[in-house]
Amino acid sequence: MEYRYGKKHNVLLAILTTTSLFVSADSLAQGQATAATIKANNEVIRSLPFNDTEDFKDATRGLIDKPESLIIKDAKGNVVWDMDSYTKFIGMDKPAPATVNPSLWRNAQLNVQYGLFKVTDNIFQVRGYDISNITFVKGKTGWIVFDPGTASETAKAAYDLVTKNLGKRPIKAVIYSHSHVDHYAGVKGIVDEADVKSGKVKIIAPEGFLEHAVSEMVIAGNAMSRRAIFMYGALLPRSATGGVNAGLGQTNPVGNVTLIAPTDTIKKTGETMTVDGVKMEFQMTPGTEAPAEMNTWFPEWNALWMAENTTNTMHNVLTLRGAQVRDPLVWSKYLNETIDMYGKDVQVKFQSHHWPMWGNEKVVDYFKKQRDVYKYTHDQSVNLLNKGYTSKEISEMIHLPDELDKFWPNRGYYGTLRHNSRAVYQRYMGWYDANPSSLNDLPPADAAKKYVEYMGGASAVMSKAKADYDKGEYRWVAEALKQVVFADPNNTAAKNLLADAYEQLGFQAEAGTWRSVYLEGAYELRNGTPISGGVSSSSPDTISAxxxxxxxxxxxxxxxxxxxxxxxxxxxxxxxxxxxxxxxxxxxxxxxxxxxxxxxxxxxxxxxxxxxxxxxxxxxxxxxxxxxxxxxxxxxxxxxxxxxxxxxxxxxxxxxxx
The missing domain is CATH 3.30.1050.10 (SCP2 sterol-binding domain)
Incomplete structure (x- = not known):
């Protein structure tokens, strides 16, 4: 159903003026926001420009079709993707619950706008069928597909939606924009590998794609996959007290991870290729959001595909699931190059997550602010480390200027300024903060036992932690109770109170990733380490590649x-x-x-x-x-x-x- 902008604007005004967030400051039960959390979330409403509704117009512009229900299953009937679990409680007419940061709620409202959309002449996107968008570019006889998603099932469902609305056309080429799994792993849902081997279908990727795609998925893939459960809240219930979204999109699908090796490799900026009558020019951006990545310019339509180099959020310099630290300085330089190469002509930018943006002046301003959020993070983090501050101190000191901070696409829904500044420190200085006590410190469990002993025992810590919890000092409560739990993992009362602190931190978090980490941590403290769930990165196709x-x-x-x-x-x-x-x-x-x-x-x-x-x-x-x-x-x-x-x-x- 098409959404009317006027009504949407009224919804946002309702969020601004709602009294539903201003509830009693009395102590609340598990799963409810405390007075401190309510106060923190109300401050978000006051501090950000919620009356700016342009993103809602852009996120719904060009809608062609959306099914009433969106649940995608595999061949055995297992659910791979369930957008309904989000849309049942994330409504455009619903103000932010007290248990969700209002800024993250706004991001979630935008990310649940799913369906088939027209971006510009001959360019279409299926959004909301996966954590990433699947883009279809119309050639003379068939489709060129950019980034076929994470799973073969979601890619097939997207292709089916396109075929239903735009007619049956063969896929002539698939372009992987970069080496992360959610941008290539659905390929076998839309392409037969035999057609690739015969030359009927091209697979185009930036230089180094296969090496980085496989090495990141396998060498440390087991630990990354486990941590991804926390980062994406994979096991959380979808609700206002559980999983809301992951910032870049809702979450990861749990379908079949596939891979077909590239047949054509792009090696340098300015290289051009014409496929099925569509001319494309590539800008290589290695070492930015991914070690192998590229943007694509469509000169016939003044349209620029930004891969994942710009999205409508601050991205990660170091992803919480774990990866090699990215270089925000290089990232900003490539975005500057983007402006130099295409800024004069670009009329629409679109990318592998979130919604497009139209209008030259608006797009160039967006590019500059995305460029500068990474440059500022780099420069000021290095400035502070050169003054002797450690990563923890820098993350507490650094703040964006208003012109960057209050720009919605720079908000920290996926990456955050706090953990990105620490990543910059790590990139230059490593794990060691130069304090001798950090050089050979005790491992967590051993140190925890001594901390608790010095603090006067678990009971004394618990008593003080309860008092600090009531004062809303959740960060410190989490730090203190972590010691009690690591000293005695059978202390149920400590685990429950620590879970309560994590829960409130999650309810306050603007980043979908931080919310997921906190709430998954609370879940596992209360219920134990799960015995099933999550998706291993070492798929058969990955091993074979x-x-x-x-x-x-x-x-x-x-x-x-x-x-x-x-x-x-x-x-x-x-x-x-x-x-x-x-x-x-x-x-x-x-x-x-x-x-x-x-x-x-x-x-x-x-x-x-x-x-x-x-x-x-x-x-x-x-x-x-x-x-x-x-x-x-x-x-x-x-x-x-x-x-x-x-x-x-x-x-x-x-x-x-x-």
């Missing part, structure tokens, strides 16, 4: 050093399908690889796909040898012993308890 070098690097990470101590094994591995041979050396409890070794313990001859099947658990070593897909000469038992030294990482490890 790894080069042998990447695969051996991953095996080296999985090697259990203590188990391997004192062992010496040498293997030659021949891959007939790749026409490549490798030598593996296990000594000094380290796995190295390179040229074939002269006197191997064993030699293995197998296709890379067979090794992938063994890695993915589809095939055992014995089964491969039995069916002939693996031939071993020498000491076969030694290789079996080597495989036994490889760890399988536990996915749902503890975070809020030791």
């Amino acid at each position: 790894m080069t042998p070098d990447m695969l051996f690097d991953y095996l080296a990470v999985r090697l259990n050093g203590p188990k391997a101590a004192g062992k010496k094994m040498y293997f030659n591995i021949e891959f007939p399908d790749l026409k490549e041979n490798y030598g593996l050396s296990l000594e000094n409890a380290v796995l190295n690889y390179g040229k074939e070794v002269e006197s191997p313990t064993a030699t293995l001859v197998l296709d890379k796909s067979t090794l992938d099947d063994i890695q993915n658990g589809k095939l055992t070593l014995a089964q491969a040898a039995q069916n002939g897909s693996l031939k071993i000469s020498g000491d076969a038992n030694a290789f079996q012993e080597f495989l036994g030294m490889l760890d399988t990482f536990p996915f749902l490890f503890n975070i809020v308890t030791p």
Whole structure:
């Protein structure tokens, strides 16, 4: 249903004037906002320009079609994506609940605007079918798809919506804008890999895409995936006291993660390509939001695809799930280059998250302010670290000037100034803050026991923490009670009060990511570490896309050093399908690889796909040898012993308890 702007404007005025947030300051039960939280959220309403409704116009502009209900399921009937769970309580006519930061509520209202939208002539987007947008560019005979989402099921649903409304057209090319999973992993939902191999469909990506896509998903992928549960609130109920959104979009789908390797690689800025009659010019932006990323200019339509280099939020310099620290200085320089190259002509910008923006003057002003939020974060963080301040001190001291701070697309729904400033410190200075006590400090559980002992015992800490909780000092309560819980993870009263503090911090958080982290932490303190849930990053397609070098690097990470101590094994591995041979050396409890070794313990001859099947658990070593897909000469038992030294990482490890 199309939304009328006048009514929407009245809704925003209702948010500004509502008395529903100004409730009693009496102590409230679990799941309700305390007086301190209500006060903090009311201050947000007073401090930000909620009367600016332009984003609501942009987020609904060009709507072609939206289904009344949006629940996407996989072939087995499992729910992959459920927008209904959000729209049932996030309404355009509903003021922010006391348990949600009003700024985040506004962001959530914008992000639930789903359906098929026209961006400009020949450019269409399906938004709200995934955490990322799926963009369809109309060529002479078919579609060029930009960023096919996170899961094959969501990509297929988006393509079906396009086909229903715009007619059946084949996909001629898929362009991956960058190397993060939510921008390529739905590809097999819309493209048959056989058509790619035959040359019927192009897969276009920036230089370095495959290496970075696979390495980020695998080498530290297990820990990243576990932490992503916190960052995206994957296990939280969708409600005003639970998951509201993730800032960039609602959350991540839980469908089939796929990957098809690129057929064409873009290597330099200014490179052009015409696909199905559509001319495109690329701007390379490595080391910005992703290590391999590129923007795309459409000169025929004065339209600029910004990948994820600009979105309608402050982005992460260091994502909370974990990754290598990004460089906000380089990021700002590439955005400056964007302005120099396309600022004179651009009439519409659109990207892989959020809604587009139209009008040259408005778009260029937006680019400048997005550029400067990263430049300011960099420059002022470095300014303060050069004055001797530590990352924690800098995060408390740094503030954006009003012209950047009150600009809605710079608000911290995904990244925040607090954790981005710490990331800048980390990039330049590392983890060590130069205080000698930090050099060899105790691990958390050991330190916690001493803290609690020095504080006079758990009961004394609890008594003081309850008093500080009643005063709304949740940050300190969380710091103090974390020590009690790590000293004694069986202290239920401490866990519950810590959960209460996390909950109030979550209710106050403007960032969807921070809210999720706090509320997931509260959930696990109250209910224990979950035994299921979340999505592993090491999908079969990801494993298959790894080069042998990447695969051996991953095996080296999985090697259990203590188990391997004192062992010496040498293997030659021949891959007939790749026409490549490798030598593996296990000594000094380290796995190295390179040229074939002269006197191997064993030699293995197998296709890379067979090794992938063994890695993915589809095939055992014995089964491969039995069916002939693996031939071993020498000491076969030694290789079996080597495989036994490889760890399988536990996915749902503890975070809020030791």
